[in-house]
Amino acid sequence: MTAAPEPRRLVVVGASAAGLAVVEEVRRRGFTGEVTLIGDEPGLPYDRPPLSKQLLAGEWETDRLLLRPREQWEALGVVHVPGTAAVGVDTKARQVRLANGTTCEYDALVIATGAAAVHPVSLGAGLAGVQVLRNLPDALRLRGALAQGGCLVVVGAGFVGAEAAAVARGMGVPVTMVDPLPLPMVNVLGEEVSGMLAERHRAAGVDLRCGVGVTEVLSDGGRTTGVALDDDGVVGATSVLVAVGARPAVGWLTDSGVPLGDRKRDGVEGVLCDAHGQAGEGIWAAGDVAAWFDPESGRHRRSEHRLAATEEGRAVAAAVLGEELPKPSLPYFWSDQYDLKLQSYGTTGRDMAFTVVEGSLSEGRFIGVYGHRDGDGRPRTVDGVLGNGMARSLRTWRQAVLDRTPWPEAAPFAA
Known part of the structure; x- marks a missing residue:
């Protein structure tokens, strides 16, 4: 064509x-x-x-x-x-x-x-107090609900869910975040970084329910009162944010x-x-x-x-216009949660090797690199980088991703 x-x-x-x-x-x-x-x-x-x-x-x-x-x-x-x-x-x-x-x-x-945004009927689509967050009216509606107080249940701990939970806690709103996966954003960040992120949410007062699914959004008089979980638990809420993908x-x-x-x-x-x-x-x-x-x-x-x-x-x-295409740059994403501003270049993921090359996850200032595993399970090159609070180092490691720098020899990796 x-x-x-x-x-x-x-x-x-x-x-x-x-x-x-x-x-x-x-x-x-x-x-x-x-x-x-x-x-x-x-x-x-x-x-x-x-x-x-x-x-x-x-x-x-x-x-x-x-x-x-x-x-x-x-x-x-x-x-x-x-x-x-x-x-x-x-x-x-x-x-x-x-x-x-x-x-x-x-x-x-x-x-x-x-x-x-995906909003299944089983998760309260059309019910007052239940919403997604994809466009401007969605955001203004949720902002108004949070300003009135009450308590929020976030269904889904991906980008949108985790960021909204952090904002709500900053406003003093009680938050429960539920996700069937074991950690927030784990498919994107991997278990090490997601574990650190989970601790940040808990330290901020989020009731984090990972490894648990929502079976039903509960209601009374056409308005939500909370959610029922697949572990037989029930969480009350005045607002429910459904953030299960798009x-x-x-x-x-x-x-x-x-x-x-x-x-x-x-x-x-x-x-x-x-x-x-x-x-x-x-x-x-x-x-x-x-x-x-x-x-x-x-x-x-x-x-x-x-x-x-x-x-x-x-x-x-x-x-x-039939002209030469510009050369694409590296994939990039960022996520603001509490005092964290996570920034990433290249490819990241749960199934990739990961190691911290500067700073430490426990302190929250770090640079970590990701690598695709080859047939023997070992990474060969630096294929992605994620960091927080170390902007100068992040730029250096971004170039390492561009150059497909060999995996650091001294760096450990999950077997």
Whole structure:
């Protein structure tokens, strides 16, 4: 599949970080055609990571979330269609159908609709006092609930759940965090770092219930009163935050012909793309919704981190214009919890080897490296780094990841 070198009409569905990156990059590269950005939320595009951090804590107000101020936005010369969801696409006619009954024609289409929070009916979907945390209204609703006091149960100890629990404790709200996994964020951080994080939560007063699942959200008069656990325990609550993950927002693409991943068949969900983000003739995808082909592993992969959304958006912009793609940087994520600002470059994970190379986990100032294991179970190179409170050293180890530095010979690793 190849892109038309000079499309006249570019349509981007998803007013997200990835969508904005596409728009800005095509303009930076001199594209003078018509650009339309369609988003299902009202207002200008905003940043999502602060929702569970600064905004929830009341440190920021909504205007600080804007990805670009209004004057910069207007200079892009974009037809912005806010508060209007895309409900379908006709790939033969090259038309996007909108919820208001109109259509939008394109020569090139970029899908950047992100992911939607998972909220099973069994976990109180639609019940007063029970919510997810994915967008601005969600964050403001939860902030209001926490400001009224009461007590919070967080179902899920991943990024969103752990960060929201930390914010709630900072506001003095009693918090119980429940997760069937043995430690918070363990699949991303591994057992050593997650163990340290668990101790931080407990020290802050979180009632941490790991290795336990929620069987039911309890209610009285249409409002939650707490949760029932699979160990027969019951936890009371005035608010319940369901933070059990997100799935690519691809429902509007059903029967469109756009290739969609199936977890059982493909091992991944989302829009299936080639290594340059192209999903079909005149169609690309970027950000949380996109599963790009990884030539090294021979599989499609999704990257749900903030920096990846911007970089994939810029790469897609270049591909749409038939130009050379920028070289991607390392995957990056951060997480603010209490006095910790965890930052990571490269690949991390529970199944990887891990060792602390500077500082110590017990003191909270540390640099740790991760390595993929080969056939004999040993790591050969430094494939990822995670640190807190040691910014200068973190930059040095970031370069080590880029250089695929050999695993430190003196470093131990879990067998």
